[in-house]
């Protein structure tokens with residue numbers, strides 16, 4: 001591949017708190033959690049990938065982009081210098097492209113320290129892009145309604161998945177359904193993003209190439225030779241008051257159905273990371289993670305990289321985990337293709353960013369929606385199905401998981 005050589009310059013700036021207001025209304029690029037954030041404006045380079053090798057191709061291409069770039073980065077901290085935002089399709093056969101996007105301008109913020117990175121084609125003039133806060137556009141309300149898979153069809157699919165599991169073809173299958181709507185022309189997608197970031201500050205709020213959402217699940221974070229991941233699987237609704245809420249968490253923590261569902265997900269991540277790490281530790285027992293809309297069973301993993309893998313190499317090794325596909329992976333993927341009547345696109349795929357040194361942060365694209373260039377919106381939510389799963393409960397669980405997106409647009 002012959003890549004465009006880029007020149008990159010990072011400088012410190014005074015604090016900007018409202019990163020979302022800097023973004024383009026129609027094409028926001030965002031990665032944000034709590035006080036940390038990266039906002040991208042414009043496109044200096046866009047690379048598209050597809051098929052089985054979409055992530056390994058991206059890892060190779062990114063090495064070439066970095067090798068050809070001239071980078072001035074006196075701050076040299078997480079998120080400074082050259083970086084690309086990325087979103088990858090869940091399935092190799094998806095019609096949706098996987099992308100790496102290098103913005104023209106990146107504004108980063110962490111712990112009150114702000115910086116700006118300007119990126120341009122080597123040999124041309126640096127871009128004159130002012131840092132302007134654009135007020136949010138007019139309010140809108142979007143109703144998201146069942147798409148290719150109705151609630152009834154989802155129940156049937158869950159029942160069929162349980163039958164396959166009982167027949168011992170497969171141990172766990174993650175089945176999703178879709179909701180669809182249409183955004184009026186000129187709608188400001190930053191409104192939904194603002195709602196997500198305010199409502200779910202402990203999640204990764206992202207916007208990459210029309211994919212927007214707030215994910216609680218860290219697929220992999222690589223920083224200076226250390227890696228960490230947060231595996232989620234197993235879900236319970238929040239209680240209406242403090243007592244029933246504590247009871248819900250306890251029920252989740254002691255449920256063998258959720259424990260099994262969770263263990264498959266942890267084992268898949270451990271098996272994928274082990275070849276790349278010299279030591280890898282996981283919390284002994286899963287903990288209950290409280291989100292505004294639900295409880296999850298969670299396990300945090302930490303390791304030391306042993307083979308110089310970049311975060312793109314690692315997402316290629318990890319995807320798809322059993323939190324979004326199932327166990328064993330190939331059989332689960334075949335059943336998903338058979339039972340889900342839609343293309344997942346980038347839902348449940350890796351979304352995040354990679355830097356010049358290969359470090360980066362990637363979430364699993366959950367609690368999200370894809371907005372098409374013509375304003376069509378498709379939201380997705382799924383559940384891990386195991387032997388004891390009940391169709392009605394799984395349907396109710398998808399409703400909880402849709403809540404962040406449904407409320408952000410409504």
Ligand SMILES: C=C(O[C@H]1C=CC=C(C(=O)O)[C@@H]1O)C(=O)O
Nearest residue numbers: 232233234235323381382383384
């Ligand atoms: C597949 C989704 O969630 C996964 C992550 C956490 C908990 C899950 C569960 O309990 O089923 C799923 O494995 C989704 O939100 O669409």
